[in-house]
Amino acid sequence: MNNPSADHIKIAPGFWTSLRKIGVEPLDVARQARLPLTVITEPLVTTAQYYSIWQAYAEIVGDIAAGIVELASTYETAQYPPDALATFHARDYRDALNRMARYKRMCPPENLRILEQGDQCSIELEWQHAELPGPPVLVGITLAYLLELGRRGTGHHLKARSVEFMHPMGDVQALEEYFGCRVQTESDRNRLTLNCEDLNRPFTSYNEELLKILTPALERTLDERQSQLTISDKVKWILSRCLTRGRFDIQTIALELGMSNRTLQRRLTEEGVSFKQLLTTTRREMAIAYLADPALEIKEVAFLVGYEDQNSFYRAFRSWTGKTPANWRAAQENWRSALVTE
Template identity: 65%
Template sequence: MKSHTADRIKIPPGFWIGLRQLGMAPHDVARKARLPLTIVTEPVVTAAQYFAIWQAYSDLIGDTADGIIKLATIYETAQYPPTVLATYYARDYRDALNRMARYKQMCPPESLRITEEGEHCTIELEWLHTEQAGPPLLVGITLAFLLELGRRGTGQPLKARVVEFSQSMGDVQALEAYFGCPIRMDAKCNRLTLHRSDLDRPFVTYNEELLEILTPVLDRSLYEQHSSRSITEMAKWILKRSLTGGRPDIRIVAKELGMSNRTLQRRLTNENTSFKHVLTQARHEQALEYLADPSLDIKEVAFLIGYEDQNSFYRAFRLWEGETPTNWRTEHLGTNPLAE
């Protein structure tokens, strides 16, 4: 799904201020991006322009890792937009991350998927409503800001467990020193893994009064943005981010949409569908997308769309497509699938 708002991205003034602090002229970035110089004063840009600006910064700074670390550390908290600034007033690191993921929905093109399991908390970066992947430096700076959020909020030099990137990020040793953990390149996704125990750390920046002011305003803006879109498509998008390893229930989706279970059910009914049907659609669409990737075996695809056993996935897929996942892959890829 792609909406009008998805291609209108706000660049916070703090970005340009940060570049100046690094000794880089914003107009030089605009020229490198082959964009009008007036882009520096434009509050809203398209996704293509947004990516071009980040790529230009990356090209001018030289090493990707250097660009990530410098901007992440020099960027002043006070320069963040309200959607991000509100996270610094959170009660603890977990609350801050959840607020970040929630309000990121208003700030395309990237989105965050948070999963807590065992001793780990993983935060995976995904691209929202766009087929184009962002520049490597933008990926790196997004994950760096998430760790920076914890460090500044708790006042502690927190370290990640591991950071995974799908592309090369330049000086790996510099990144390992910054994140305080191993860095993996050429991974299947872009993901930051934290120590789950760190999420319980209280924020020294916690401000209940400011949260009481900001939260209703941001929630209302988020609700209005959701209201302008099909609730079916929004629910499906959330489900696709939540399928891995289990069956998400309606409470998860309703909570992320900022509404009650009953309200979500009613709005889906008004759009002539149901939660069960939307869940099935999400699984079906994700299954086809994953099967188109020959690096994923069938068992892994089943897990990624929420089936604990492969047989259940096979039965569901036969209902959807009238054939087995293996045969579908063979027909559509024109090659033999990987051994299952």
């Protein structure tokens, strides 16, 4: 199994096949994304290209909610990549979700955090390594796929308990019909909440022999990827999750890493960086990522990267890039437009 780097994502062949099934031509998506048509046949794309493809799909479909429901319902199980195939053949829904969360660590760009409390299970979607935040349609597809996995595996039309999205999602009623529950938009997180009793349902697709073959290979790949991460990488990843919540001091990060402040500082010094430098780098990377999304206002971007006032963000961004946020965004749009003529 290939192990793409943090900035190289492998698009499953089933994605393009599924698009054709719902009447969307891959060539049209590539053109709308302003990318070379070879993106359809190339096995790996950058994170920015990956997001552009999803955004283009949403624009062609016309409504984010419709695009989510159509594609999630159409995607064929046989087209799943190995890590997803292992989840489909899990023992039960809980086992499938835990496997999905575990193996997502080696498949950028999203990361899943699962928490069971009482009679409910919440699955929160986050972005790995301070990479670009995914477009709303990708967020929706990811959460819809998690529910679709349970439906196909158990053979029951399961319903979610609640669904939350950070951004507007188009026809919310269509999403509520699909998920079978209330859908909240403009929340502070992207989260799917399930009933714990559904997690105990066995999978009719359970295949013990296939799992014995797939699991060792996936675990080796995961171990290799984890061993390649430096302390700096891990700090940046945690920071990317904490900025909007106002918890990004070194004490918070050290606690999440299971070490003392002194130990964390020593490990970072050994790698030739400081916590302050990593905080600045993470903020810069995330600011650039958010600004690439024209739907986000600059004041929203300032908040998302941990600045309480917009003026402080402007000063910081100019020191990083030599441009104001508005000028940087305009320059990127000009660059994207130039790709069309190439």
